[in-house]
Amino acid sequence: MSQTEGSSKSEIPWPFADGVMAEAIRAFDWPSTELGSIDTWPAGLLFAIDMMLGCAFPATLQWGRNLILFYNDAYIPLIGTHHPHALGQRLLSSFPEIAAIYPPFAQRVWNGERIVLEDQLFHYTRNDVPEDRWFNLSYSPVHDRDGSVSGILAVGLDTTAKVLAELERSTADTRLKRVLETDAVGVIFFDYTGTVVDANDVFLRMVGYSRAEIETRTVTWRTLTPPEWVKVSEEQMQKFEQTGRIGPYEKEYTLKDGSRRWMLFTGRDLGGDRIVEYAIDITRRKEAEATSKAMEERFRALVEASSDVVYRMSPDWKEMRQLQGRDFLANTTEPERTWLEKYIHPEDQAFVWATIQDAIENQKTFQLEHRVLQADGTIGWTFSRAVPLRNKDGEVIEWFGAATDVSARKRAEEALLRSEKLATLGRLVASISHEINNPLEAMSNLIYLAHRSEGLPEEARELLQLADAELKRIAHITRQSLGFYRESNVPADTSVTQLLESSIDLLRGKINTRHAEIHCRWQDDITIKAVAGELRQVFSNLLANSLDALETGGQITIRAKRYLGKDGAYVRILFLDSGRGIPLETQHKIFDPFFSTKGNLGTGLGLWVTKQIVDKHHGSIRVRSRNLPPTTGTAFQITLPA
Template sequence: AELARSTADTRLKRVLETDAVGVIFFDYTGTVVDANDVFLRMVGYTRAEIETRAVTWRTMTPPEWVKVSEEQMLKLEQTGRIGPYEKEYMLKDGSRRWMLFTGRDLGGDRIVEYAIDITRRKQAEATSQAMEERFRALVEASSDVIYRMSPDWKEMRQLQGRDFLSETAEPERTWLEKYIHPEDQAFVWTSIQDAITHQKIFQLEHRVLQADGTIGWTFSRAVPLRNKDGEVIEWFGAASDVTARKRAEEALLRSEKLATLGRLVASIAHEINNPLEAMSNLIYLAHHSIGLPEEAQDLLQLADAELKRIAHITRQSLGFYRESNVPADTSVTQLLESSIDLLRGKINTRHVKIHCQWQDDITIKAVAGELRQVFSNLLANALDALETGGQITIRAKRHHGKDGAYVRILFLDSGRGIPLETQHKIFDPFFSTKGNLGTGLGLWVTKQIVDKHHGSIRVRSRILPPTTGTAFQITLPA
């Protein structure tokens, strides 16, 4: 019996002196009556201080943790056990450490409690939480679309659309068809497979279907996230909305093409001027030849008229290229007539009737080339809206108001009209109802020019038969 008792005491002593575990003995008043050396080192008290019975669990418990400890003491009364629970402990020097506690009632006015110092773990958790909060704040502050993909990219686990793309309510396996433009899907998927195969960053610029149903552009970049074994467990990515930049680049490219075309047209017009003059002289000489049949003279007269029309268009082309950007006295009616002449081929092809309603020559201070661009844009749009055999009415009239004289120009077509839900968008840049045939810049440029001339532009339209059509009204100070 003595041997067994000695062996048990030795085992108990070894248990109590386990390096990582502090052991405390309390009485029912909460006074510390004994502790192992590990606990004494944890809290900084000496054994002599413990023996004075001046140290209690309340002495070592910060005020904000007293309630939690009292709840554990109540649990002890009901179940005979404490914890496990975590709290901060106040050391003798006033510093604090995080401890994990568990214990039980030993009977005979004694309670034992085991304590493990978990300060490093709590600090690591706090650091991790702070980093997670910062990352979450960074994600929320970013204007980029954020997404998470499965290792094989077959499932989109999450997407925050930022009003650019539709957000995912749950994991999405048809994301490629839902978000990527049909013509870009194969290209995007090939790039993804290349990133997966070579375990490299995925980045690509491609078209997407935006939340409002329109086509946009995005620059997408994703990185693989790995576990401790180096295996890819997820792809995390961000996608920037580059739609405005891409449209601006496309518009700039079109503008450059138009500028090049303008220079080419001016060069051609200049080169054909001399042959035109020679042909005019030859027709004149032939027309005045003696003994020429009357039928031949009539034909030569028609040829001369057509040649003069070609020369007129040539001079106009050169005039457009050489026009000044400085406001000057400009004839509104002449600009309207030249705009009609420019589009005469399209007008005749579609058998459109043009009704011009003005009486006198109307002159205002304006940049002629810019104003002609306004009239040509509106006339071209009206022609595009018409079926074969439609009608366009153009009115120009000078008025007098309390703020002075002004000119009102009206373009009225009998076309299909503009739906009410899109009328407020027609002056927005890059908005077009013509699909790939339109740049979406014509009416935007038109409004900019009208605003620059301190004027205004209004639109009214009707799409319900029997009367359909659209009217654009421009008002300019005279």
């Protein structure tokens, strides 16, 4: 039997996009960077770069906590002389002018928040010239498989022309009037010493001061700022000296009554010793964020404490809305409509879905123990339980469930059952051995007496010798087969080729019945240290299995060869048949005790015993098989140290 293996691979190197930046990424010396060779990059990074390169708008990918920068072709005109040197560098190292304002945005995204900014102003240097640019921006977290954030995907649209046009259409007085009349935005005017010289009514209501108190010029940004936030404000003032701008940044403000409120600030220089600053009360948002964070922490604690996996399903169970666990199943944070095929064992899918439909129809708790496809590709067991969540009208809006990994318990149950079977088998073998030994001893004595008879033909003498050898083998099997050894066996110099020939002679009758062709492929006598009777049992088992798999007139090839490996000499024995083959789905079970492909005709112990003997001789046994026409057959390969 032969097997041809091949594959067809795309000749297009990653990344698969065209363009300047795709080529630059391919040519970049990544092994010299902290990211290392592209071959070591995680799949999430590769996927995110593909998405970024395919975006028609200016886009960047900032990877890792150091914000390693990738960008697409549309982004090149925006950064001028920074291209191409910014590729693969830390964002804030390449663009130090945004180092003060960007980290708060980045941190929010690292916390899992998606940020959309319209007409956001950036003051940065392009082509060595300071420049103000406005953008509509979207910052999105890039998640890893475990739900953690690995990077930031930023997509922007330059709105500078639009913003400047709008600014040109409005006079400074009109803009100021509109700002002062805004109900939700507080406006404060400072002089360069930090003293509040004016404010709109919104800000006065925010902080609790009267206009008369403002006019006394005794209220400053320092009197409004809690001690722990003074340093942050001083850093903003240093930034103002360099750029003429403040913020945007968040901090707490101390009100007149001593209470505190969270506010978002941004401002700029108006000239003439005046600074305008805009304030938005974000206390409710901060409280909501804190509440949400606390709830999320409690939820995660619940997952860790009570179950391996929690999940949320749509009312009809056709959409998985969330799956969170600990490496038991591959997690998903986006709606997943193929969850049944992705996670549930194929043989259990119909039963699981029927149980779900019953729970939906009767609006009762769903609970079931079934097999699942685990994250590492293996098959596991889970106990799953889900309850319906209802709205105020009693309608089911979602199912919330938990699944416990019970694979270890299932394996323990299977191991216990297997141990009990083996114990029963051991008792049975001991009983059979006791009953067989007496007639075997009598037959051995009779053969001995017949062999000593005078005038015995040489052919009969050889047959008696062969019968005596086989009786000894039967006695050996009763004592040692199936792994229940009761005496030590000392390896000795053993001819592998002679054992193969004797195994063929032993099964000659079966070979003739099947009209099988046996092809022996060895040149010289091959000798190793082994227990001869045990190896004969191995060879006889494999040859008998090959004969059972053959159709009438099939072929069996037996090869034996000595060769040198890296750590010494080895002998390789190959049994190759043209039989029906072994199905792929059962090949991994053939060495398990009590597993048989012969139905009621097999005990399921032959290959298990064979592997035990090969392992005892510090060897290995491998199988390859194909059961799909036109080419079928099986090859067993045994490798033994010589």
